[in-house]
Amino acid sequence: MSNELKKVFIVFSTHFDNGFTGTMEDVQSDLAWNLIPRALDTIEKSSDFGPNLRFTWTLPAWPLENALMRLEGTRLGKQLERVVAEGYITWHALPFTIHTELFGLEDFIRTMLPGYRLSRRFGRRSIAAKLTDVPGHTRILSTLMAASGVSFLYIGCNACSTPPDVPILFDWEGPDHTRVTTMYSKGGYGSPILPPPGYEFPIWLALIHASDNGGPQPAEAITEAVAQIEAAYPGIDVVVGSLDDFAIALRDLKLELPVVRSDLADSWIHGIATMPEELGMIRQYRERLAAIESFEALKGLESKDRPPDGFSTMIHDSYEAISLFGEHTWGLDTKLALNPPAEGGRVYDKERFTKLLEEGAWGRIRGSWREKAALADR
Incomplete structure (x- = not known):
């Protein structure tokens, strides 16, 4: 005390x-x-x-x-x-x-x-x-x-x-x-x-x-x-x-x-490596967004033109999608969606896998992964 x-x-x-x-x-x-x-x-x-x-x-x-x-x-x-x-x-x-x-x-x-x-x-x-x-x-x-x-x-x-x-x-x-x-x-x-x-x-x-x-x-x-x-x-x-x-x-x-004065290691960063294609897209968008904004700013200084309609919204939505992709959640909670405690918890065997596959549980899990990946296409 x-x-x-x-x-x-x-x-x-x-x-x-x-x-x-x-x-x-x-x-x-x-x-x-x-x-x-x-x-x-x-x-x-x-x-x-x-x-x-x-x-x-x-x-x-x-x-x-x-x-x-x-x-x-x-x-x-x-x-x-x-x-x-x-x-x-x-x-x-x-x-x-x-x-x-x-x-x-x-x-x-x-x-x-x-x-x-x-x-x-x-x-x-x-x-x-x-x-x-x-x-x-x-x-x-x-x-x-x-x-x-x-x-x-x-x-x-x-x-x-x-x-x-x-x-x-x-x-x-x-x-x-x-x-x-x-x-x-x-x-x-x-x-x-x-x-x-x-x-x-x-x-x-x-x-x-x-x-x-x-x-x-x-x-x-x-x-x-x-x-x-x-x-x-x-x-x-x-x-x-x-x-x-x-x-x-x-x-x-x-x-x-x-x-x-040191980094604190992130040992929770599992999801990112499962989506290398989407991660590559995010990195490309990052460079393109910076280039597009710089171009519009310089063009505006030279010609006094305003950016095209919807430009600010596009920039906002694009950066929001990048932020949401970097949010730490990567799909549904598998321990509850696939292996709830009431049914024995984390039990992994072929019979249970087949049952869950037939009942659609794995489809819901995969759908949640696709929902995350879709942020790279937003």
């Missing part, structure tokens, strides 16, 4: 997979029409919990922007826009969990645009980012985060992956020597409600995290977490908020933290 602990920030979030638990369309539609109403319900039910204890739900920037677009003009859309404006549903700076090693510099900069657009729309900017599932990223991420105004990065390692040997809190230094304060959770997406033994800092982030495309937590999760914290630390200050709230408090402390 930390004798120095003065404040605990409770943050609620979910892990966004663009697929995995269903098709991409299924997942995006479920977030908008099912999970958002559940979050609104929890926000309402926690409205009288006291100062700084009302439910706040943090989403990656891209799925939140996508939900706002899907719900535009509806009653639910107006409710969502209101709570986002109030800060009870909010976003962090990254669009979703990515394989950083797949991205070029320009690709990565474009992936930050959903968060930028939300910042312009709602009048506040996120200085925090979160990556869950993927255990590691290349250190250029630190440089790009710092250049984007992000001062705090949270990484939650998949519990089945071997995490890198890093402290729970450290300054991660990029190749240009800029740094981002990073919190690394080695045991799963979220962090424990109470800090681990030996934790020596005055604030703690209790990141209460749903699993893959999981819904918002119920209001009872707040009262249970607060009770657990206050039992361990009587009189301590507890707030429910966003990653930005923790990031601001952490920044203001000006802590002297260990410095990590």
Whole structure:
């Protein structure tokens, strides 16, 4: 137990997979029409919990922007826009969990645009980012985060992956020597409600995290977490908020933290090697998009002509497809679609393979792979 602990920030979030638990369309539609109403319900039910204890739900920037677009003009859309404006549903700076090693510099900069657009729309900017599932990223991420105004990065390692040997809190230094304060959770997406033994800092982030495309937590999760914290630390200050709230408090402390100057290996990057043709196409598009934009810019300077109709939309859609290809999900969850625990789990034999083939399960899996590959043709 930390004798120095003065404040605990409770943050609620979910892990966004663009697929995995269903098709991409299924997942995006479920977030908008099912999970958002559940979050609104929890926000309402926690409205009288006291100062700084009302439910706040943090989403990656891209799925939140996508939900706002899907719900535009509806009653639910107006409710969502209101709570986002109030800060009870909010976003962090990254669009979703990515394989950083797949991205070029320009690709990565474009992936930050959903968060930028939300910042312009709602009048506040996120200085925090979160990556869950993927255990590691290349250190250029630190440089790009710092250049984007992000001062705090949270990484939650998949519990089945071997995490890198890093402290729970450290300054991660990029190749240009800029740094981002990073919190690394080695045991799963979220962090424990109470800090681990030996934790020596005055604030703690209790990141209460749903699993893959999981819904918002119920209001009872707040009262249970607060009770657990206050039992361990009587009189301590507890707030429910966003990653930005923790990031601001952490920044203001000006802590002297260990410095990590190396890549954190990505041992979760299995999917990319299974689609070499599509990967080659993405790399070609990357070069062509840069050339096309440069050509149009120079032509505009020379002749004062505007780009052709639809040019900006084409550029936006192309970079969005590249970003979504680099999102870390690679098809449906095979352990559930093919080998559910109720049927024995991960059992691989010819009889079962033939049965699943005949029943169409393998067709659904292959369809999810084709859905991912199609992003290279978008």
